Amino acid sequence: MNAIISASDLANDLTGANPPVLLDVRWQLTAAKAAGEPPYDGRADYETGHLSGAVYVDLDRELASAPGEGGRHPLPDLAHFGAAMRRAGVSSGTPVVVYDGGQGWAAARAWWMLRWTGHPDVRVLDGGLPAWEGPLEKSVPTPAEGDFVPEPGVSGLLDAEAAAELARSGVLLDARAGERYRGEVEPIDPVAGHIPGAVSAPTAENVRADGRYLPAQELRERFKGLGVSEGSRVGVYCGSGVSAAHEVLALAVAGIPAELYVGSWSEWSSDPDRPVAVGPDPQ
Template sequence: MHTPTTSPLISVAELRSVLGDTAVLDVRYRMGGPPGRPEYDAGHVPGAAYVDLPSDLAAPPGAGGRHPLPETERFEAAMRRAGVSNDRPVVVYDDWTGLAAGRAWWLLRYHGHPDVRVLDGAWPAWRDGGGEVETEEVVPPVGDFTARPGHMPVVEADDVLDVPVLVDARAPERYRGETEPIDPVAGHIPGAINVPTTTNLRVDGRWRDPGALKALYAAAGVDGTEEVVVYCGSGVTAVHDVIALELAGIRAALYPGSWSGWITDPARPVVTRS
């Protein structure tokens, strides 16, 4: 398994200082929201290449959920088009508090890239911090990234019920099954505890410090002494909790299919109460 040598986050100030030596990926996307490409065209970090989450960072919907992991060859090709190389640092950002950019971070880490970070505070932090804005499309030189899967832990549906600590990263009302605006079945996987992604952030949209995150997850029953697996609706936003746990010093696996994949089999149990 890949052991990170740097923080999963980078500040606006640090990104500005390394901009010319870093591959920057704009991963703007919002569930149920407008496409990210027009937002990119309206303004982006200088040198940033646009990466489309549904087509570049996910396979078509199916038994694996709404956003299954992409095929290795397809992901590798997308990253090369975006200018990603094996020996060059990568920074990813979005305008959704890292919820979409985290998917790119996780996939790059999973496929063996040793130095990839998420912009802390996302696009609003760059803009508010006085970062330069570019409007021209960026077509970087093709990178040489080689995707080698298996560098981040993954748990599949057959093993989810045996996980000692299972974390549901969705909003509390979705976890409880009170509402389900996206998937056809409401509720959560038996045994899961709820740590919504929104609790990982301060009021200014930046990440809480490692000590605060460690206390947050410990209060929910996650202290790192047992295996931890995180899921969400489709395996995308759950990475936000994976990053938070890494900041807290706790390694967590991802259940990529998440809730939307779990409910494709009607024989799998569902809980609709807290």
């Protein structure tokens, strides 16, 4: 099953016999914005224009629970998540396509949540809304209730202890910008640096300038250069489990299964007893 879909293929699928449910997950990281600046409102952007039939999904409220000991975007209550998906019309037997404003992080988080909880057919619109050349609409749809019931997978999810172990025994990728990995800056979380043993792998290097993913072979070569070999166990973290989902998706495009540390650096750095590494090297 492909993890991404082009805008042209999506346009064709929407006219087919089993059109996908569309989820609009526009979101931006706002924690580092200047004081007094209003928070980003993805729903407002959605209401100015979205793909026909798309339902807005709020990342902070429906794809995550409130910030706390589990990080800035811990897993949502699965009953709440399932109800949100059913309200959006998601059913187990219907394909789903998720998109955001183009960065791809939020759409990837929705993709990962649905895949990890058992939906068999979820794809992300490659390049997000900017890649779409068709018409947009402003009316808010009221889809028929879906039947999707989330059933979390037995694998694919890491906690802090498992991430630390994977950094020693496998390949743990840090999807944040290089300067955050090196500990040169930390605009959001309490401590700068990275998990000892983790490899710097900025998410931005998985995509072209227009936000679309690199071809699968180029991604395979990129991850090979980061130490991922055939049979490697791979995990990914970031600041709060959002951009890391984008890297898990890039790995899926490359044909490489990977696990997500949802708590990520926001959880790891909140415990002063956990070790922190700085500098360009994993150790």
